[in-house]
Each structure stands twice: as C-alpha cells, then as structure tokens.
Amino acid sequence: MMMSKIVRTMTHLLVPLTFIYSVYLIMHGHLTPGGGFQGGGVFASAVALLIVAFGSQNIHKSLKEHHLSILESSGALIFIGLAFGGLAAVFFYNFLTGSSIFGRIPPTGSNPGDIWTGGVIPLMNFAVGLKVIAGLSAILLTMALATSLKEVEE
Amino acid sequence: MRKTAIVVSLIIFAALLVVTAFLIHPFGDPPSDMDDYIIANTQRETGANNAVTAVVFDYRGYDTLGEATILFTAVTGVVMLFRRRKRA
Numbered sequence: 001m002m003m004s005k006i007v008r009t010m011t012h013l014l015v016p017l018t019f020i021y022s023v024y025l026i027m028h029g030h031l032t033p034g035g036g037f038q039g040g041g042v043f044a045s046a047v048a049l050l051i052v053a054f055g056s057q058n059i060h061k062s063l064k065e066h067h068l069s070i071l072e073s074s075g076a077l078i079f080i081g082l083a084f085g086g087l088a089a090v091f092f093y094n095f096l097t098g099s100s101i102f103g104r105i106p107p108t109g110s111n112p113g114d115i116w117t118g119g120v121i122p123l124m125n126f127a128v129g130l131k132v133i134a135g136l137s138a139i140l141l142t143m144a145l146a147t148s149l150k151e152v153e154e
Numbered sequence: 155m156r157k158t159a160i161v162v163s164l165i166i167f168a169a170l171l172v173v174t175a176f177l178i179h180p181f182g183d184p185p186s187d188m189d190d191y192i193i194a195n196t197q198r199e200t201g202a203n204n205a206v207t208a209v210v211f212d213y214r215g216y217d218t219l220g221e222a223t224i225l226f227t228a229v230t231g232v233v234m235l236f237r238r239r240k241r242a
Contacts, residue, residue: 030201030203030204030208037221069233080219102201105197118200120211125207131225142237
C-alpha cells in the first residue's frame with residue numbers, strides 16, 4: 001500500500017539526509033551531544049518514514065527481520081567484546097586511550113574537538129548505534145507488517 | 155478490614171514521600187564531589203570531549219550494558235508477539 005507521489009518524492013529527498021544525520025550523530029558521539037542511542041533513533045525514524053510512504057510489504061522485500069537481528073546481535077557482541085577488552089584493568093576500562101587507535105588526548109577545557117580521540121568510546125558508540133538501528137527498525141517493520149496483514153484479512 | 159489496610163498503607167506511603175521531600179538536598183547543590191571530578195578529569199582520562207558520553211560509555215559502562223539488554227529484550231518480545239502465524 002503506497003502513498004501518493006508527493007509523499008514518495010519527499011521521502012526520496014528526506015531519507016538520505018536523515019541517514020547522513022544519524023551517522024553523523026553516531027560517529028561524533030564523543031564530541032557533540034548525541035551518541036549511539038540518539039543516532040539509532042533518528043535512523044529508525046527514517047525507516048518509519050519509508051514504511052509509511054512505500055508500505056511495509058514493499059520495504060519487506062529488501063529489509064528482512066533476520067538480517068536486522070543479525071545486525072543487532074553483532075552490535076551487542078562488539079559492545080560486550082570491547083567491554084571485555086579492558087578486563088586487564090577492570091570491566092569497561094577504556095584501554096584505547098593514549099594508544100594509536102582513537103588515542104589522542106584533547107586539551108582540558110573548551111576546545112573544538114578531534115575525531116581521533118576517545119579510546120573505546122567511538123567504537124562503543126558505533127556498536128550501540130548498530131544495535132539501536134537494527135533493533136528499532138526490526139520493531140517498526142514487524143509491527144507494520146502485522147497491522148498490514150490484519151487489514152488484508154479483514 | 156481491607157479498606158483500613160489500604161488507608162494505613164497509603165498514609166505510610168505519603169508520610170515516606172513527605173519525609174523524603176524534606177530530607178532531599180537543596181536544589182542545585184551537588185550531593186557529592188563526583189560531578190566536579192568528572193568535569194575536571196574526563197578529557198584527560200577518557201579523551202572524549204563530551205562528558206555525558208564519557209560517563210555513559212566509560213565511567214558507567216555497566217549501566218549502558220543494561221540499557222542495551224533492555225532494548226534487546228524489547229525487540230525479542232515484539233518480534234515474538236507480532237510474528238506471522240502460519241495459516242491454518
């Protein structure tokens with residue numbers, strides 16, 4: 001069940017911008033307000049727009065729940081793996097601070113920031129973002145599919 | 155009997171709330187030195203400019219693990235409830 005051409009054209013315009021904004025929120029989580037949870041929520045709102053505009057059946061042709069569940073589980077595994085990576089000191093120790101990967105230390109105080117800082121925090125943001133993207137999209141897609149099926153039966 | 159029990163428990167609950175409201179620390183007064191420590195040392199210790207993210211993913215990462223588990227459980231529950239049944 002698709003909506004009118006106006007809605008579909010606006011969705012074509014808005015969805016790429018929303019995806020870019022969500023990736024920006026996730027990858028700059030350690031510099032600006034935002035992070036994995038918020039960026040994943042923005043991404044899921046774009047998926048909701050797609051489902052509303054094109055109908056859940058059409059979206060389901062290219063976006064399957066089991067692919068989303070694989071993505072979500074891999075995000076959770078990366079997150080817990082990074083948490084276990086610091087186990088030499090303590091669970092969730094930031095073992096990458098000062099190393100060559102995301103290891104630069106910013107000066108204390110207000111400064112514009114550097115993307116290559118934060119230790120494990122950017123990687124954890126990425127893992128949580130993956131998890132929230134896949135999880136919320138799976139919830140939206142499953143619920144939309146269930147309601148559209150009910151409409152067909154009635 | 156049941157009514158009096160409900161009334162008594164409600165009164166006890168309200169009294170606890172009132173006592174808590176009077177014992178709560180003044181507005182804007184930090185209850186500990188924790189926030190000063192985080193503001194002063196976040197950038198040196200974690201390398202992240204965003205102190206909120208540093209607390210969420212570094213100082214209290216265990217809390218975030220719980221949040222992620224809640225999301226996982228929610229997704230599992232929704233997918234299980236709304237799964238498509240085979241036509242009989």
